[in-house]
Amino acid sequence: MNIDYKKLAQKYQTPYYVYDFDHITNQYNELKEAFKARKSILAYAVKANSNLSVIKHLASLGAGADCVSIGEVKRALKVGITPYKIIFSGVGKTDDEIRQALELGILMINVESAAELNRVDSIAQELDKVARISIRVNPNIDPKTHPYISTGLHENKFGVDIDTAKRMYIQCKNSNHLEPVGIHCHIGSQLTQLEPILEAVEIVATLVKNLQAIKIELSFFDVGGGLGIVYDNETLIDTKEYAQGILKTLFGLDVTIICEPGRFLVGNSGVFVTKVLYEKTNGNKRFIIVDGAMNDLIRPSLYNAYHKIEVLNDETEKSLCHLVGPVCESGDFFGKNIELPLTQHNDLVAIYSAGAYGFTMASNYNTRGKVAEIALEGGEDRLIRRRESFEDIIALEEEFIK
Numbered sequence: 001m002n003i004d005y006k007k008l009a010q011k012y013q014t015p016y017y018v019y020d021f022d023h024i025t026n027q028y029n030e031l032k033e034a035f036k037a038r039k040s041i042l043a044y045a046v047k048a049n050s051n052l053s054v055i056k057h058l059a060s061l062g063a064g065a066d067c068v069s070i071g072e073v074k075r076a077l078k079v080g081i082t083p084y085k086i087i088f089s090g091v092g093k094t095d096d097e098i099r100q101a102l103e104l105g106i107l108m109i110n111v112e113s114a115a116e117l118n119r120v121d122s123i124a125q126e127l128d129k130v131a132r133i134s135i136r137v138n139p140n141i142d143p144k145t146h147p148y149i150s151t152g153l154h155e156n157k158f159g160v161d162i163d164t165a166k167r168m169y170i171q172c173k174n175s176n177h178l179e180p181v182g183i184h185c186h187i188g189s190q191l192t193q194l195e196p197i198l199e200a201v202e203i204v205a206t207l208v209k210n211l212q213a214i215k216i217e218l219s220f221f222d223v224g225g226g227l228g229i230v231y232d233n234e235t236l237i238d239t240k241e242y243a244q245g246i247l248k249t250l251f252g253l254d255v256t257i258i259c260e261p262g263r264f265l266v267g268n269s270g271v272f273v274t275k276v277l278y279e280k281t282n283g284n285k286r287f288i289i290v291d292g293a294m295n296d297l298i299r300p301s302l303y304n305a306y307h308k309i310e311v312l313n314d315e316t317e318k319s320l321c322h323l324v325g326p327v328c329e330s331g332d333f334f335g336k337n338i339e340l341p342l343t344q345h346n347d348l349v350a351i352y353s354a355g356a357y358g359f360t361m362a363s364n365y366n367t368r369g370k371v372a373e374i375a376l377e378g379g380e381d382r383l384i385r386r387r388e389s390f391e392d393i394i395a396l397e398e399e400f401i402k
């Protein structure tokens with residue numbers, strides 16, 4: 001990626017996110033190609049980066065969408081993803097969200113509890129519709145990732161155990177308003193080991209075979225997302241081995257494979273760019289204070305996540321420092337005890353691998369406007385979300401001042 005960060009800073013000010021759409025294209029094509037031996041849908045996990053232009057770009061490549069709120073479903077539909085490639089997941093869907101999902105006619109609702117299945121059943125009955133159902137199975141597999149982003153253990157809130165899932169499929173079969181069409185598992189995020197994924201797929205495949213024996217035939221096998229990316233020096237899962245491992249595990253099952261990558265598609269397309277305001281030392285601690293903060297990119301504060309950071313100046317001598325933002329929290333940092341060169345006011349700082357779970361987790365904390373988002377495609381830059389103004393931030397409160 002060869003990006004003129006200075007030029008973008010002059011044109012759009014700082015801080016900003018920039019996303020290389022050509023990188024997203026390459027990532028999509030690599031994974032799609034890996035599954036080419038079978039029918040597959042890559043359903044982009046919209047929560048990773050839900051900018052409409054990002055989703056639209058993926059839609060143009062043929063992607064479907066994995067959504068965790070009705071808002072995300074509507075984003076996907078808005079940019080032209082066909083309802084038949086949209087999945088609605090999540091442990092806490094409201095009645096209203098279920099109703100809308102049924103009315104919008106999406107591919108399937110991914111149900112995460114027996115209680116939720118009952119809600120979907122009665123709402124579908126009220127609307128006189130048949131709800132296409134997939135059930136999220138929690139295979140109790142340790143994905144060996146950060147505990148905050150592990151989702152496939154019984155101690156996590158996601159999905160249902162195998163026995164509950166089986167009972168739920170039987171309930172679907174016996175209901176006039178539920179049609180079992182798919183099965184799903186997603187064991188965690190930033191996965192760097194293939195074995196736990198294949199173990200999970202194997203457990204779920206066994207259930208699919210047991211269901212076939214009682215005449216419940218599923219058409220979609222959703223292996224979830226979670227493929228990791230390089231933030232630092234991780235060894236990644238090879239996409240060919242990943243796809244081939246899954247295809248082999250599903251041998252003999254006539255199912256369309258769904259895969260739900262989020263981070264893998266967009267994570268390394270994105271860079272968060274901020275500029276230096278001040279340097280100071282407290283005692284012997286050196287701080288660089290920049291104009292971006294935890295409200296723009298919360299991953300370091302939230303998960304102690306590592307992002308590679310570079311100061312874009314010509315200084316060569318480096319020393320230990322903390323790179324922090326202006327927000328009034330000690331947890332507001334991008335890097336702690338990292339080696340960075342001496343900086344001057346207005347030097348730019350690039351924080352890499354920020355395309356996934358960056359902007360989508362941003363907030364207005366400290367009445368800071370959300371930053372601009374920029375797309376790069378074929379060497380051309382364009383704005384895909386304008387910087388929020390003070391007026392934008394107060395827009396929904398102003399009329400209520402007494």
Ligand SMILES: *Cc1c(COP(=O)(O)O)cnc(C)c1O
Pocket residue numbers: 045047048066068089186188189190224225226227260261262263264356
């Ligand atoms: C978050 C999520 C994904 C995407 O996870 P990544 O690690 O970004 O690939 C896929 N499926 C479900 C159900 C999710 O909740």
